[in-house]
Amino acid sequence: MAAELGMEEDDFYEQFASPAHPAGTWQMGGPAERTRAVEMGELIGATAGVMATSYVLPKVVTALAGDNAVVSSVAGSLIGPLAGMIVGGWQENTLGLGRAAGELVGGGLSKLGVGNTLPQNAVPAKFEGKESEPGLLKSAFLGLNKAIAEPIIGPLVDATVATNGLFAETPVQTMDFSPRPLPKVNRERLIKNFVEIASIYGPSGEEKLVGEELVKRTTALGATAKTKEDGTVIATLKASPGYEDAPTVMLSAHQDTVEPTNPKAIRVSDYKIHTDGKHILGADDRAGIAQILEGLQSVLEQGLPHPEVKLVFPVDEERGLRGAGRLQAEDISQRPTLGFVVDALDVNTLHLTNDAVLLQPRSKKYSFSQADPVAQIALRSMAQAGTKPKVRHAPILTGAGSDANTPAFNSGLIRSLAVGVGEQNMHTGMEQIKTDDLERAALHVVGYITNACDLMVQGDEIIPRT
Structure with missing residues (x-):
């Protein structure tokens, strides 16, 4: 790619580095072989x-x-x-x-021959990561934690995320990407839409109004939307002409909140959105919904090329990933698909590994190399938005699962990662999200969509576009 542009390799990487993540802080080339x-x-x-x-x-x-x-x-x-x-x-x-x-x-x-080599370029689109149910001892541990941890889930998750952050890896760039303008979104519209969506009544099991709003908004963007029997909304936007062969990009955020949000309690300041301290904000995961819709709308308004986009908004996530758990991979996509579940906490975190979790003992594990196409797209998109990615193979059990842990999101031809939203103190009256983080995650969404155009599907594999 550098040669094609008439540039030296160092200049090439310098051009595509972000102000917050200089080229010198990236490890270029393939990651070291691991077993x-x-x-x-x-x-x-x-x-x-x-x-x-x-x-x-x-x-x-x-x-x-x-x-x-x-x-x-x-x-x-x-x-x-x-x-x-x-x-x-x-x-x-x-x-x-x-x-x-x-x-x-x-x-x-x-x-001595102990331990197989782990796949590092992971080009085949079929999921090859780890997937297992927790064993007997872990199941007992999870059950105990469910009993004692649920009342303090917010602080528990924040503490665990902070601990996992101590094990962040250096980001690795293994793919070349085409030069693109820096991503843009409409910040004021994003904040307005987030507050509107967060204000809709829709606790777990009662998401009907949220689903109806999502159908209306996705249809207005030109997507074809359908609602499953349980209320899960799946919308499809066709690829731009010339990019029908790019992998499908799936963007997902769950509809439900742990309890209703009081619209009158929401406060918007110059730098953050919060409540009166007595009610939850509902940023988990209404912020993810708003970021996905804003990112896609910005791509369309700017006339940027895009692959086929699937929007998946499951219900009943907070009570055990039930909505996503009822989905089959074929319900979402029947072709190689890169999935981004916008439901993690830190806006700068990429979760390459998600272990079985404290309050969701049936959730699955997944594990990716940084060289996997879905990870490369995520890392590239974060850097373009001025975010310094934190790459985590989290060794500490996380406090809550995401829909990325369900079989439909990581099986067949679909591979998905949990990516950051930016909210803090979830499920509590102290819940908040910084407006800068809300915007940055939406900028990431623009990158997830547009950078996928540099890849193409060949059979069941995802390969770089030449």
């Missing part, structure tokens, strides 16, 4: 490093404190181990001593 032994070694080593620090740090502080009863008391309380975990996570994220040790052990085992 399951190396992956597990890194995971165990990093986790052991954090846990060891959480145990050792309070002991060291207590010893240094001597006769200082206050310091010793604090270090001996829950604060000590938590502080140790933070320090340990910082160490693993910067020095990576535990991860490095695990990689050495895993590498040694790999040389």
Whole structure:
């Protein structure tokens, strides 16, 4: 690609770097070969490093404190181990001593023939990631956590997301993308539409009004919409002429909220949207809906080429991924499809791995290489929007699932990732979303759609367009 444009390789990558993510911070080329032994070694080593620090740090502080009863008391309380975990996570994220040790052990085992090589370019569109049900011990653990964690799900998720962030990887670019103008969306319209959609009554199991609004809005954009018996809305927009051979892009956000939002409680300030503190905002996942609609509308208004787009808005996500769980892959798409489930928390996070989760014991795992086309599109789209991606193979159990964990979203010819929305303190009266994050996630959606035009379908495979 660089040669075709008459550019040096360094200049080429510099042009496509974003202000927030300079070319020098990207790792260019293919990711290093990995085996399951190396992956597990890194995971165990990093986790052991954090846990060891959480145990050792309070002991060291207590010893240094001597006769200082206050310091010793604090270090001996829950604060000590938590502080140790933070320090340990910082160490693993910067020095990576535990991860490095695990990689050495895993590498040694790999040389002995232990652990198959993990696929790194993952070009076939058929899902080849990991998929399994939790075992007996994990199921018991999940059941216990459901009983004790549900009342504090918001803070639990925020704490877990922060912990997982300590294990973020360096983003890797393995595909060349065509030069494109920086993405644009209508910020004022996005905020207005989010508040309108968040105000619609639609808790889990009672999403009828939300579904009707989605049919109206998607039809106005030129899509063909249909509503399934349970209320899930699926809309299809045909590809631009000349891009019928590009992979389908699926964009998804669930309709329901954990409880109704009081429209009179919503507050919009210069930098964030929140409530009066007594009601939820409903950004989970009405913000995702608004971002998807704004991203698609912006693509159409600017006349940008786009592949076939599938919009999937499931119901009843909050009570166990029920709506998405009832879908079959064929209900969504019967051709190679790149899916983006706009229902994670951090706007700059790309979840390459989603483990079985605390409150959704039936959810599936998925795992992708950064070199997978769906990951490359996501990383590229984030960088174009000025976002520095955080790539996570989360070793810590997350506190809630997303529809990306259901078989329909990651089976057959569909591969999906959970991507960031930007809300904070979900499911609580403290829930909020920064307007900058709301806008950035919508800019990402523009990229998910347009960057997919650089790929094409060949048989059941997704390959770069030449």
